[in-house]
Amino acid sequence: MLNWLKNKKHPEFWTNYLNEYENAKHRYVIISVESSGTNPYKDVMLSIGAVGIEKNELCIKDSFEIVFLQYIFNHDNGFSNEFIIESKMPKFIESEGIQRLIKYLKNATIIGHRVDIAIEMINVALEKLDCGKLKNQALDLEIMFRKWKEYSDDKRFSIEEIAHALKIPHENSDLSIEKAYTMGLSFLKLKKYLDIH
Structure with a gap:
């Protein structure tokens, strides 16, 4: 009776993504999602910046950056579209941007600051495209x-505080790619301190 669930036809980009898990290549991707808030059902993604890590080094040539065209959301909430119009970054509607992100991510381990929020936002966008949830670690x-600092779980830290504690130079920026770069440097130090291989 539930055979139609098993034989559900997924978009080609999603099938290709699922097939990536047959490959053993291991890669880290640092991801920064700028959004209008943290509720994946009421808020929207504004931009995504990501950078890959290979052989314990940030790989700038392996980077990803897009701005989502969210004209309806911005209009309905009285926000300006000025930064979207003036931005030189690639701009896409959400469905196309998410497809490009999935093609970029492949089977990489996703690294982020409060990464569960970013993953949930992406999963909600995938749900709209009749896909499953991200399978990435x-x-x-x-x-x-x-x-690393042996702090309790209730203590919260911004990415700026983490970078400062790790003595990583950074500027407060709203650009998701710059945040991804700062997070990447932070990850490499923490990975070393925590002896993660």
Whole structure:
């Protein structure tokens, strides 16, 4: 009776993503999702920046950056579209941007600051495209930092505080790619301190 669930036809990009898990290549991707808030059903993604890590080094040529065209959300909430119009970054509607992100991510381990929020936002966008949830493993920088410093789980740290504690130079920026770069440097230090291979 439930055979139609097993034989559900997924979009080609999603089938290709699922097939990536047959490959053993291991890769880390640092991801920064800028959104209008943290509720994946009421808020929207505004931009995504990501950078890959290979052989314990940030690989700038393996980077990803997009701005989502969210004209309806911005209009309905009285926000300006000025930054979207003036931005030189590639701009896509959400469905196309998510497809590009999935093609970029492949089977990488996702690294982020409070990464569960970013993953949930992406999963909600995938749900709209009749896809499943991300299958990627994930590591959270805030959890790694607390573990390294032996802080309790209720202590919260911004990415700026983590970078400062790790003596990583950074500027406060709203650009998701710059945040991803700062997170990448933080991850590499924490990975070393926590002896993660």
